Amino acid sequence: MHAVVDWLVQTIGTMGYPGIFLLMAMESSVFPIPSELVMPPAGYLAQQGQMSVTAAILCGTVGSLVGAYANYFAAHYLGRPLLLKYGRYVFITEEKFAKVEKFFLKHGEISTFIGRLLPVVRHLISLPAGLAGMNHLKFSLYTLLGAGIWVTVLTFIGYFIGSNQDLIMKYSHHALFAVLVLSALIVAVYVKMQRRNGAQ
Numbered sequence: 001m002h003a004v005v006d007w008l009v010q011t012i013g014t015m016g017y018p019g020i021f022l023l024m025a026m027e028s029s030v031f032p033i034p035s036e037l038v039m040p041p042a043g044y045l046a047q048q049g050q051m052s053v054t055a056a057i058l059c060g061t062v063g064s065l066v067g068a069y070a071n072y073f074a075a076h077y078l079g080r081p082l083l084l085k086y087g088r089y090v091f092i093t094e095e096k097f098a099k100v101e102k103f104f105l106k107h108g109e110i111s112t113f114i115g116r117l118l119p120v121v122r123h124l125i126s127l128p129a130g131l132a133g134m135n136h137l138k139f140s141l142y143t144l145l146g147a148g149i150w151v152t153v154l155t156f157i158g159y160f161i162g163s164n165q166d167l168i169m170k171y172s173h174h175a176l177f178a179v180l181v182l183s184a185l186i187v188a189v190y191v192k193m194q195r196r197n198g199a200q
Helices: 002-015 017-028 039-047 053-090 094-117 126-132 136-161 165-199
Strands: none
Touching: 002 017, 002 039, 017 039, 017 053, 039 053, 039 136, 053 126, 053 136, 094 126, 094 136, 094 165, 126 136, 136 165
């Protein structure tokens, strides 16, 4: 793990901001590159005066959006026709697909935002968005918001802790726990508001 982190620090230091953009775009699509191994080294380099914190966060966030759109378009143009044509063989009927699509069109904003904050889910949340044909402005806004929060947290962990991978992973886990609690609270408030609006 330490060798991987050293390699990432050297890679990001050599490639600069385009390297952050590329790695986070890959992390946000189908490539298993944890953001916890990308943004803290960028924060460490910023602390060393080799990068700007603001520019690193911006590149990481925009890279996340580009990677998310790769999944979005793949699902929208490839996944939808395949699901409608072959879904019945795996018990995905057109009626079930319509229900999922309707749910995401109604709750896509909160789903996209929360999904960007959660491990594993952040790699996959763009797929139902693409399948449902979520509005591009809303998809971009909530993806940028969720990704921006997580990228900022990880960057500052690297900025204040440095290159100590054990501490980075420790505080990344603490940050993840805090994000999970925050996400649960947001969802609870959202559900309560939906029920209240439905009762009116």
